[in-house]
Amino acid sequence: MTSVMRKIVDRMMFALFIFIAAVVTAFLVYFIFYIVSRGYTAFSWTFLSTAPHGIKMEGGVLPMIVSSVYLTLLTLLIAVPLGVGGGIYLAEYAGKGRIVESIRFAIDLLSSVPSIVFGLFGLVLFVQVMGLKYSMLAGALTLTLMVLPIILKISEESFRAVPDAYREASLALGATKEQTIFRVVLPTAIAGILTGAILAAGRAFGETAAVLYTAGMAPLAPVSPLEGGRTLSVHLYLLATTGHLEEAYRVAVVLLVIILLFNLASNWIMNRYRRKFVSEAI
Amino acid sequence: MKTTTLLEVSKVNIHYGTNCVLEDIDFIAPAHTITAIIGPSGCGKSTLLRSFNRTNELITKTRRTGDILLEGREINDYDPLDLRARVGMIFQKPAVLPTTIYENVAVGPRLYGTRKKSELDEIVEESLTGASLWKELKDRLHKRAEQLSGGQKQRLAIARTLALKPEIILFDEATASLDPISTQKIEDLMHRLKETTTIIIATHNMKQAARASDNTLFLMAEEGEPSRVVEFGPTELIFTNPKVEKTELYITGRFG
Known part of the structure; x- marks a missing residue:
């Protein structure tokens, strides 16, 4: 040429x-x-602070915001300890071997299962067999299965990113492995774990299919975890499928803004975290 | 100055898996002295050093035969956690934990259950003073430790070890990543620490061994064989009048 x-x-x-x-x-x-x-x-206070009314669901989305936030927090409450615990095991205790490899494979597999499948599974196991009915708890347990791989993977990677020098320093002081993990490794990896939790929260917040048949559609703000509720995304889905498009777009805007906030928060944490590690490498 | 033997190493072999890396190591570290372990890269200086507070067994699977006696007692008979408090270790890369200066020093005593703030304050001051850091850092104890210079970080690591009042401090190439002035400070510090502790350093810097140590242990391996002690004795003799030709060739930089 x-x-x-x-x-x-x-x-x-x-x-x-x-x-x-x-x-x-x-x-x-x-x-x-x-x-x-x-x-x-x-973007109006009345819309954000009142309940919907009437057959066309006019009015606000307050109960939906409450349901979404409730469900997301409850999911994190269950999924973060499980995910971080699993991450600790994989990064700090598990060596190499067939069993560990198959655990990792299972996690990857779990993260690529379509969410409607989780919804169906949750409907059968949590709603029907365990008798939780349509409830925040059933929804949160279903979402936990869905976001667990995210939290697990990210926390495992955050643990691995902690320099071995920290572990050595701690162990050389006579710390046990448990003390080393909880007092040195975990505090160092906390930013990464938070990032994972926020990504998981974003996923849970926006999820529709897995929630529709587990947390229900009742347009009321739940109080106890055994009550059902209608999340923003489910509300959006129902409005759109029943032809209330104008209402649906307003809900979409609320969803977009909240998810944007989740992403900004995780970016902010991730930047801080990266800067810290860079300054350390110098 | 007492001349009792604090650490006695006799007929020690260390294996990685089936591979013998150190063979028939004998030497003693008298209390309040500095012993330098020198030798070419990969001769097992670190491996030997780490076996003294049993941090080897945590990271890699090493196996040891022979005796390592701390105050006459086999170190395997100590509780490993207590042993590590009594035999502190400083690493090549200054390991500063991502927290405040204060917490970096207090972490050790906290592990062993010291909770009272007044006690911790006292230990932190004492340890930082011991590591020649108190004057520099006393006004920023609650600032983050990552911002310190390399030399300060290394002295902070020393302060963290001192907080547990160790009898022996092991320095594993502790000045290898520092500039000459910081290195000088650490060497001065070692010299002062001799009054209260016993020091063993592993270094590939022969000038450092010559400047800073009382006794020198020279390790080297023949091609394809485990490392053995080539010569052990007072540093002055090793560097001015070595008994073994290999030592002379090595310290004058003609091989290794």
Whole structure:
């Protein structure tokens, strides 16, 4: 190839990548603009602070916000200790071997199961067999199965990112392995674990299929974990499938904003965490 | 100055799996002295050093035969956790925990159950003073320790070890990643610490061994064989009038 040809190809590829980036960005901007332009009336105090009423579900989304937050927090309450515990086992105790490999394989598999399958499983096991009915608890247990791989993987990686020098220093002081894990490794890995928890929270918050048949659809704010409720995403789904599109867009805006906040929080934590490790490497 | 033997190593062999890395190691570390272990890279200096507070067995599967006696008692008969409090260790990479300066020192006493703030304050002050850090850092005890310089971090690691009032401190290439001035400070510190502890250092820096130690143990392996003691004796003699030709060749930099 002549040098002129090479330069032309180089320019063309550059233009092509710019074009692809522009298309992706334009699509995203249009997508967000479209939803916000149809649902911007969500930015109103009445909408956020009142309950829906009437057959067309006019009015606010307060019970849905409560249900979503309730369900997310309850999920984290169950999933974080389990996920972090599993992460500790995989990173600190498990060696290499067939059993550990099969655990990892199972975790990867679990993370790629479609959420409707989790919903169905939760419906059978938690709602029916365990008799929890449509409840926050049944929903949270189902979501726990779904977000567990995220928390587990990220906490395992955070534990692995803790320099061995810390463990050595702690062990050389006469700390036991348990003391080393809880007093040195865990505090060091906490930012990574929080990131995992926030990503999991974002996943749980936006989930529809796994929640629809486990936490129910009652448009009421739950108090006890044995009561059901309707999350924002389920509300959105029901509004959209019953033709209340204007209402649906407003709910979509609320969902988008909350999920955006989750992502900003996890980015913020991740940046702090990375900076810390970089400063340490110097 | 007492001249009792604090650590006695006799006929020690260390194996990694089936592979023997150190064979027939004999030496003694009298109380209040500095012993330098020198030798080429990979001759097992660190492995030997780490066997003295049994941190080897935590990370890799090593097996030891022969005796290592601390105050006349086999170290395997001590509780390993107590042993590690009595035999402290400083690593090449200054291990500063991602917390405050204060907590970095207090972590050891806390592990052993000291909870009272006044007691911890006292230990922290004493230990930082012992590591020549108190004057520099007393106004920023509750600042994060990651911001310290490399030399300060290493002295902080020493303070953390001192907080447990160890009888022996092992320095594993502790100045290898420091600049000359920080190195000088650590060597001065070792010299002062001799009054209260006994020090064993592993170093590939022969000048350091010559400057800082009282006794020198020179380890080396023949091709394909485990490392053995080539020579052990007062540092002055080893460096001025070695008995073995290999020692002379090594310390004058002609091989190794």
